[in-house]
Amino acid sequence: MNTPEPGLDGLAEAILRGVGGPENIESLTHCATRLRFQLHDGSKVDQTALDALDGVMGTVPQSGDRFQIVIGGAVANVHSTIVNLPSMSRSGAARPQSDADVKAAVRAKGRGRFAWLDNFFEYLSDSFRPLLGVLLGASLIIAIASVLDALGVVDFRAEDKSATWVFVDAMWRSVLYFLPIMVAYNAAKKLKIDPWVGATVMAAVMTPNFTGMLNPDSGIPGVTCTTNSTLGTQQCVAEVFGLPLQLNDYGGQVFVPLLMVALLALVYKGLRRVFPENIQLVFVPFFSMLIMIPVTAFLIGPLGVWAGSGIGEGLAWLNDNAPIVFAIFIPLLYPFLVPLGLHWPLNALMLQNINTIGYDFIQGPMGAWNFACFGATAGVLLLSIRHREPLMRQTATGALAAGLLGGISEPSLYGIHLRFKRIYPRMLVGCLVGGVIVGVLGGVDTEAFAFTSVLTIPVFSPVGVYLIAITAAFVTAMVLVYVSDYRTPEERAQANAERDAAEAAATETRTGTAAADDRELVTVGAAAAGAPATTTATAPVVAAPAGTTGTGTGLSAPVAGRVIGLDQVEDPVFASRALGEGVGIEPADGRVVAPVDGELITVADTGHAFGIRTADGVEVLIHIGIDTVQMRGEGFDVHVTPGQHVSTGDLLAEVDLGAVRVANHPTVTLMTVLNTADLTAVEPHTGQDVTAGTPVVTVRR
Secondary structure, three states, X not given: OOOOOOHHHHHHHHHHHHOOOHHHEEEEEEOOOEEEEEEOOHHHOOHHHHHOOOOOOEEEEEOOOEEEXXXXXXXXXXXXXXXXXXXXXXXXXXXXXXXXXXXXXXXXXXXXXXXXXXXXXXXXXXXXXXXXXXXXXXHHHHHHHHHHHHOOOOOOOOOOOOHHXXXXXXXXHHHXXXXXXXXXXXXXXXXXXXXHHHHHHHHHOOOHHHHHHHOOOOOOOOEEEEEOOOXXXXXXXEEEOOEEEEEOOOOOOOHHHHHHHHHHXXXXXXXXXHOOHHHHHHHXXXXXXXXXXXXXXXXXXXXXXXXXXXXXXXXXHHHHHXXXXXXXXXXXXXXXXXXXXXXXXXXXXXXXXXXHOOOXXXXXXXHHHHHHXXXXXXXXXXXXXXXXXXXXXXXXXXXXXXXXXXXXXXXXXXXXXXXXXXXXXXXXXXXXXXXXXXXXXXXXXXXXXXXXXXXXXHHEEOHHXXXXXXXXXXXXXXXXXXXXXXXXXXXXXXXXXXXXXXXXXXXXXXXXXXXXXXXXXXXXXXXXOOOOOOOOOOOOOOOOOOOOOOOOEEXXXXXXXXXXXXXXXXXXXXXXXXXXXXXXXXXXXXXXXXXXXXEEEEEOOOOOEEEEEOOOOOEEEEEEOOOHHHHOOOOEEEOOOOOOXXXXXXXXXXXXXXXXXHXXXXXXXXXXXXXXXXXXXXXXXXXXXXXXXXEEEEEEO
16 A cells, blocks of 8 residues: 555645646645545546555546545545645646637536536535534534433423523524525635625624514514414514515525525626726625625515425425335435435425424435445445455444444445445445335434434434334345445455455564475375376465475366466456466366366356355355456356355356457456465466366465
8 A cells, every 4th residue: 555654744745646736736625525626637646546545535536627535534634734735835726728628628517418407406515515514513412412301401492491501502503593694605605706795695684683673572663573373473574665575584594595696696796897806895795785685685585485495395295295205215315416415405405494394304214324324334344354354444434433423424435335336236225124114104303403323313203213214224234235245256356365465475474484495395186087297387386384295175177278377367466366376278168167176155147257165265266258247147158056066077157258259358267266375385287288177276275
């Protein structure tokens, strides 16, 4: 592994080098777990070097010269360290663009079928994404208060709480109440206008002066309040400049600032074209406020409240009338929204629900997705312990801690799940199980916005239903991942071989094993009766310590053909012995037979690979062709199943070698001993033409 200099400075410098240097950076931001680079030239990125860095959980190339680096919980510190490096003074300048550059940028923006739709979702996402930290902090404060409420220490929902608990309420209500101002700031920044103007316009309708008019006893002339006898709600209207102004409490509203800033951007940019640059600092904000504060108060504010309430009530209707459908749909949708950053609009609806109807019904089913995600990570952690994979164990441990304690799924997604395609289908089963339980048992609600973690379980009601659902989702995903593995059989074989080699090297270093010159090769496993004992060894041999003797295992050729050494194989993985010592055979026909007695521990679905374990623990891999997994089984007729016991010479598969050649894949059949590092000697016998069943490898334990 390529390890940078110690500390954050070393990691920051290594990341800068990996993205092509500071002069290649146009802009740099971060979210909860990722550094987000806008680069001048994405082709300058050394993705392999970045993936190998300690502290980097993964990388995500994107269109339009954008690049993401997944850091995890330390992302803010890494971001701060990078932007404060002296060399970063050379970054941030936009390069001159040619016509081809402009055309390429326009094409890159059209990531989906409709570019405007992509931009719309990015606007929503980037307006909320920077608030992740404070929203998480508020949700944990709510969780702690809810636990104390459950224990009878304080009545969390009482109206006559002491000053102490009123103060505690203020600690989390500050985030949710003033959320519109924060959203307005981020939205304005996203649209490249002065973010403080956006925040100011939103703050104007949230001042005590404005909200004070909502009190019918305020005595302010021109304010009239009426009560809806049917709904029991109160509506106040003020006469301002001779016009009726509908009054609303905009605390916690999210649609109002989003609508307001979209219009403000048009006004602000229009004013910048009107006023000369030397007076824009004063007059552009002035006229923006003069125009947009009344427009927001009279038009956008009431419209945003109406729109948010309408959407929330529509979802509530679906939840009330088709609760099972709703409860299943939400957890199955989230696994595809979160990796794209498109889940924030739903978070906005949660906040809107709490503000308008007093509770939210989305977060409960969403918890099934989160805990299925964390369960899949737990399955990976158990497998990493079982297979002695320290790097994956560290990654899974950190991701699981961030998920269970913080409710953050990105470390799991980017650090593990999106790297191994086998995980998602199994995780989706967990999502389905949790969603079905929520729907069948009548749904789960909450009166607070909370990240779905272990700490926030008490804020959901009924808590028993929620606990059953998330536990089922977690356990289902964990068991499925653990039982079926997150790696394919080929990936597992390679990973185990690399692990064995690393452990053997470490053991040799610690114990000071004798040099090869002091060893004597003892070859066992003689040729079958009547077969010539050819022992031309052209590949490295794992030798036995001097003076040792005993019997061994002979591996026969799985196909007829010419035997070659792994050095002659056109595949770097096999040639490097990462999958163990062995031979390649240029096949004369397509009949593939078992080279040894044992149990089939692996039979690839595509029929191109088989793994056999002998009674004395020798693990043999037979791999037919190079990259033939891409043929997806076409041309491969498999005659065995996993778990089956086979004898030497039993037919494993029949392969259409012509189809392999037409698909432009080498037909060489490879046989390697996966646990070579655990054995005393593995000797290939190359340079001969053989029939299937002729001994070609001698193994000694």
